[in-house]
Amino acid sequence: MNDTLGTFPRTAAPTGEIRVLARGLALLKAFCPRNAARSNGELARMTELPKATVSRLTATLTRLGYLEYLEESARYRLAHAAVALGFGALSTQDIRVRAREHMQRFADDNDLVVVLAVREGNVMVCHEVCRGRGALTIRVAAGSRLKLPRSAMGRAWMASLAPARHAAMLRELEQAFPEDTLHPALDEAAAEIARSRFCVTVGSLEPDVNSVATPIDFAQSPGAYVLGCSVPAFRYPRERCIAEIGPLLLGLRGRIEADLETAGGAGGS
Numbered sequence: 001m002n003d004t005l006g007t008f009p010r011t012a013a014p015t016g017e018i019r020v021l022a023r024g025l026a027l028l029k030a031f032c033p034r035n036a037a038r039s040n041g042e043l044a045r046m047t048e049l050p051k052a053t054v055s056r057l058t059a060t061l062t063r064l065g066y067l068e069y070l071e072e073s074a075r076y077r078l079a080h081a082a083v084a085l086g087f088g089a090l091s092t093q094d095i096r097v098r099a100r101e102h103m104q105r106f107a108d109d110n111d112l113v114v115v116l117a118v119r120e121g122n123v124m125v126c127h128e129v130c131r132g133r134g135a136l137t138i139r140v141a142a143g144s145r146l147k148l149p150r151s152a153m154g155r156a157w158m159a160s161l162a163p164a165r166h167a168a169m170l171r172e173l174e175q176a177f178p179e180d181t182l183h184p185a186l187d188e189a190a191a192e193i194a195r196s197r198f199c200v201t202v203g204s205l206e207p208d209v210n211s212v213a214t215p216i217d218f219a220q221s222p223g224a225y226v227l228g229c230s231v232p233a234f235r236y237p238r239e240r241c242i243a244e245i246g247p248l249l250l251g252l253r254g255r256i257e258a259d260l261e262t263a264g265g266a267g268g269s
Helices: 017-029 040-047 051-063 082-084 087-110 152-157 163-176 183-197 240-268
Strands: 068-070 076-079 114-119 123-131 146-147 201-203 207-218 223-231
Touching: 017 040, 017 051, 040 051, 040 076, 040 201, 051 068, 051 076, 068 207, 076 207, 087 123, 087 201, 087 223, 087 240, 114 152, 123 152, 146 152, 152 163, 152 183, 152 201, 163 183, 183 201, 201 240, 223 240
Parallel strands: none
Antiparallel strands: 068 076, 114 123, 114 223, 123 146, 201 207, 207 223
16 A cells, blocks of 8 residues: 655644654654655655754654664654554554464464564563474563573564664673673674574573574564574474574564555555
């Protein structure tokens, strides 16, 4: 479904800081419902705000993490902090609920554990966990918090970041995990994501467990979610994870994305 540019009604507000807040919120709302990338000029037309004002607002919102700047097109779209504002409703009503059925079928068919997670600070929080009937015992459940640089999902999330944000996050992780040598593992994961769209870790969560992960880039929640699965290492060594589990996980990712895209298209206008 194609987005068309239109006029976004200007929100009346008192002067001062409240007016600035209202303008910032109007700017964020201009990306709804499809989170299409917008230029400063497009945003100025849609919100009826002066372009200079829009430029200042987008610069501030980008610095605060509410917008992401797309260098190749000189446009913006909603980023992690904006997604977090409405994450509870979104995850309950849409992504989490719609993903669960696909994930459980995948877990049953392949006898493994599959997880949908989101980054929070220096950890990956498991929002949905599905297990096959005979799946290995791994100490992860909905609500579990996995240390970001030591999980396949955390490394996949890092690999999805733009260079500037990646560098900033790496500095943060180096302070939080001074005992870890981060660069080799993160660089390897980034290379794997670039090459095959998934990365593999060996024994990073538990010694006898290997994991595979891929970032998901829903239009409604760019960069927020990562899909991962864990398998017994004795049955699935690294080579078999690459050859079999990775492509299967990408198939699951595609089915979830297609389901949500269809739902979004049906609900959008």
